[in-house]
Amino acid sequence: MATEFTPLPALAGGLLIGVAAALLLHGNGRTAGVSGIVGGLVRPLRGDGAWRVAFVAGLVLAGAVGLLFRPALIAPSPRPFGVLALAGLLVGVGTRVGGGCTSGHGVCGIGRGSRRSLAATLVFVATGMLTVTLVRLWGGLR
Amino acid sequence: MTRRVARVLVAFASGTLFGLGLLVSGMTRPAKVLAFLDPFGAWDPSLAFVMAGAVGVYALAVRSQPRAPLAAPLFSLAPAPRIDRRLLLGAATFGVGWGLAGYCPGPSLVSLATGGAGVFVFVAGMLLGNFMAAAAASDAHPSPPENTEALQG
Numbered sequence: 001m002a003t004e005f006t007p008l009p010a011l012a013g014g015l016l017i018g019v020a021a022a023l024l025l026h027g028n029g030r031t032a033g034v035s036g037i038v039g040g041l042v043r044p045l046r047g048d049g050a051w052r053v054a055f056v057a058g059l060v061l062a063g064a065v066g067l068l069f070r071p072a073l074i075a076p077s078p079r080p081f082g083v084l085a086l087a088g089l090l091v092g093v094g095t096r097v098g099g100g101c102t103s104g105h106g107v108c109g110i111g112r113g114s115r116r117s118l119a120a121t122l123v124f125v126a127t128g129m130l131t132v133t134l135v136r137l138w139g140g141l142r
Numbered sequence: 143m144t145r146r147v148a149r150v151l152v153a154f155a156s157g158t159l160f161g162l163g164l165l166v167s168g169m170t171r172p173a174k175v176l177a178f179l180d181p182f183g184a185w186d187p188s189l190a191f192v193m194a195g196a197v198g199v200y201a202l203a204v205r206s207q208p209r210a211p212l213a214a215p216l217f218s219l220a221p222a223p224r225i226d227r228r229l230l231l232g233a234a235t236f237g238v239g240w241g242l243a244g245y246c247p248g249p250s251l252v253s254l255a256t257g258g259a260g261v262f263v264f265v266a267g268m269l270l271g272n273f274m275a276a277a278a279a280s281d282a283h284p285s286p287p288e289n290t291e292a293l294q295g
Contacts (some may be wrong), residue, residue, distance in 0.1 A: 002184035013167020014195025020159035022203030023283030027152035051153035058157020063255025077172035077232025082278030087265040090239030092271020098232020124237035
């Protein structure tokens with residue numbers, strides 16, 4: 001599955017993500033970790049839900065804006081439903097147990113110099129690469 | 143405008159910008175994410191630039207952090223426990239799921255806007271997994287609730 005190397009849009013998107021996370025830090029004193037923000041909604045505390053819902057609504061709004069103006073930027077996953085269900089389960093359990101995902105550990109944690117987040121990021125990138133490599137050697141998932 | 147309303151607006155603006163960043167960067171195209179995770183195949187290293195840009199800006203934001211947040215009384219950042227087995231096992235599990243689907247939490251939520259069945263299946267699994275892990279550990283709150291503690295990570 002070859003995709004084109006696009007360093008400039010990637011960097012531009014990364015800068016936007018950084019600004020968004022900086023806004024939440026300076027404004028609300030919060031880490032922009034998506035799994036943590038969503039996880040707090042699974043069993044919400046009183047008065048702690050509205051900002052989380054607003055953040056997720058913003059994410060979905062961005063998706064709608066993307067669909068409207070640049071539909072090619074959003075594509076479905078090439079994997080079948082059964083694999084997506086299992087993958088979702090693993091992502092849900094793993095981010096809860098590991099205390100963060102690509103945003104919480106990979107961006108915010110590393111950005112504030114946390115060795116713990118650096119370790120988590122190295123591990124999830126490594127097992128992600130291992131998984132993709134094994135799936136390719138297996139001949140793909142249909 | 144109360145500070146509580148301000149916090150909701152800040153979160154909404156942040157989520158929107160965050161989602162636009164994910165779109166522009168290519169993270170909402172799972173094939174591109176899977177190609178990033180395939181260094182021994184047809185590797186597409188683009189997503190390393192996403193992380194470089196985001197970490198760079200955020201590191202500057204941390205250095206210029208005000209004494210208190212603008213719309214909240216305190217910083218409520220996650221505590222920083224040691225690197226332990228839970229952290230590493232959780233991260234390893236997350237990576238396998240990420241590599242299977244090409245979705246991590248942020249891009250999957252942005253992609254819900256498409257109404258595609260596949261991404262709804264993924265997000266349902268993610269919420270269920272989160273709930274199961276929380277129930278098993280009886281830790282109700284992955285990130286600290288609003289304004290309860292001022293922990294510096």
